[in-house]
Amino acid sequence: MKRNLYTIIGLCALTVMLGACHKDKQTTPSDPNTGETFSVTGDQVGRPGIATVFIAAADKDNFNATIPSMMNAAYGAKIQTQLTALNPGYTTNLLGLSAAQFTGVLATDVLNVSTTGTTTYYDGTNVLTGRKLTDDVIDVSLILIFGGPTNAANPTLTSDHVDANDKAFLTAFPYEAAPW
Amino acid sequence: MLVLGGGILWASDHADAPNTKGKTTDITDLYVFQGANTNDLVFVGNVQGLLSPTATQTAAFDENTLIEFKIDNNGDNVEDLVIQCVYKGGKMYIYGPVKPSQTGTSSTIVGTASVVVPVTAYGASTPVTVTSSTGIMAFAGPRDDPFFFDLDQYHKIIAGTAPGFNNPGHDTFAGTNVMSVVVEVPKSLLNSTGKMGVWLRTAQKN
Numbered sequence: 001m002k003r004n005l006y007t008i009i010g011l012c013a014l015t016v017m018l019g020a021c022h023k024d025k026q027t028t029p030s031d032p033n034t035g036e037t038f039s040v041t042g043d044q045v046g047r048p049g050i051a052t053v054f055i056a057a058a059d060k061d062n063f064n065a066t067i068p069s070m071m072n073a074a075y076g077a078k079i080q081t082q083l084t085a086l087n088p089g090y091t092t093n094l095l096g097l098s099a100a101q102f103t104g105v106l107a108t109d110v111l112n113v114s115t116t117g118t119t120t121y122y123d124g125t126n127v128l129t130g131r132k133l134t135d136d137v138i139d140v141s142l143i144l145i146f147g148g149p150t151n152a153a154n155p156t157l158t159s160d161h162v163d164a165n166d167k168a169f170l171t172a173f174p175y176e177a178a179p180w
Numbered sequence: 181m182l183v184l185g186g187g188i189l190w191a192s193d194h195a196d197a198p199n200t201k202g203k204t205t206d207i208t209d210l211y212v213f214q215g216a217n218t219n220d221l222v223f224v225g226n227v228q229g230l231l232s233p234t235a236t237q238t239a240a241f242d243e244n245t246l247i248e249f250k251i252d253n254n255g256d257n258v259e260d261l262v263i264q265c266v267y268k269g270g271k272m273y274i275y276g277p278v279k280p281s282q283t284g285t286s287s288t289i290v291g292t293a294s295v296v297v298p299v300t301a302y303g304a305s306t307p308v309t310v311t312s313s314t315g316i317m318a319f320a321g322p323r324d325d326p327f328f329f330d331l332d333q334y335h336k337i338i339a340g341t342a343p344g345f346n347n348p349g350h351d352t353f354a355g356t357n358v359m360s361v362v363v364e365v366p367k368s369l370l371n372s373t374g375k376m377g378v379w380l381r382t383a384q385k386n
Contacts, residue, residue: 156344
């Protein structure tokens with residue numbers, strides 16, 4: 001490889017002396033992955049915790065292979081069953097959603113993102129407009145599952161009392177903290 | 181755990197399904213948020229969770245695994261754009277955002293890379309980042325797992341051995357790392373109509 005490179009440099013230098021090194025004739029740089037196909041399903045995630053909380057162990061691999069547009073039909077009923085198993089006293093939640101309505105939100109595991117403003121999982125005002133690194137998505141999920149219509153129900157289950165990451169995030173790209 | 185339908189392991193998506201557990205395809209979390217430059221959106225795809233510092237020294241991306249952000253622009257939960265991330269020879273090649281050649285569970289790499297970023301080595305003093313001529317910023321490498329949760333206490337609650345969470349709780353993910361890809365994209369490249377749906381997939385070559 002190295003010897004070839006020297007040969008090319010040598011030839012090119014020789015050519016330059018002769019008046020023409022046709023560097024501009026190079027084609028598009030080759031790309032090592034273009035056209036490669038990845039067809040074996042691995043993992044799939046939209047929102048945090050949907051598959052892990054609401055999908056039974058036996059269904060998890062199949063859920064990962066289910067395209068989002070088919071999820072509601074395939075898993076909606078199972079997810080509602082799981083929701084009411086987790087919280088047998090479920091009536092509505094802080095968003096005013098019945099078990100069926102909340103299931104409708106949960107069943108399609110896609111993260112909704114605003115392209116025009118605040119991006120947050122939930123900040124008290126904006127609901128499901130993205131997911132920031134600092135968002136306490138677990139407390140949001142616990143509140144919506146266990147907290148009832150006013151977040152007064154099941155007070156020992158509506159926060160894990162871990163409210164922030166163990167390292168401060170960066171204010172600039174790439175935002176995540178350096179590894180331990 | 182069994183009482184509630186079996187195998188509940190709420191760790192966002194860490195080690196979630198049998199076919200991906202402990203593999204390079206195992207996603208931990210997806211984040212999408214407005215960048216420090218509010219004209220941009222940031223896509224974070226994390227895989228290979230619960231890496232100890234020692235394990236992180238030898239952790240690596242896999243040339244056989246595609247990490248792909250799928251983006252739906254019109255609310256039908258079918259991807260209209262993809263951002264494809266493929267590791268090769270110490271670098272992360274990032275393609276798109278681009279219309280996929282087909283939707284669904286099989287993904288083919290479209291076009292040539294928008295940006296290629298060397299993977300930041302564990303222990304590097306600063307993260308290696310590259311910005312394309314179109315304004316796409318990229319990073320790939322080990323980072324602290326940004327997820328936080330008292331998973332151990334949750335397990336006890338679900339198992340019926342604890343009545344609720346402790347205050348303060350303990351972050352089960354403290355001190356652990358993930359392999360992370362971060363791509364910051366100008367909103368103008370995302371066909372944005374005000375809102376979109378995003379999900380993260382991993383897939384391998386056949």
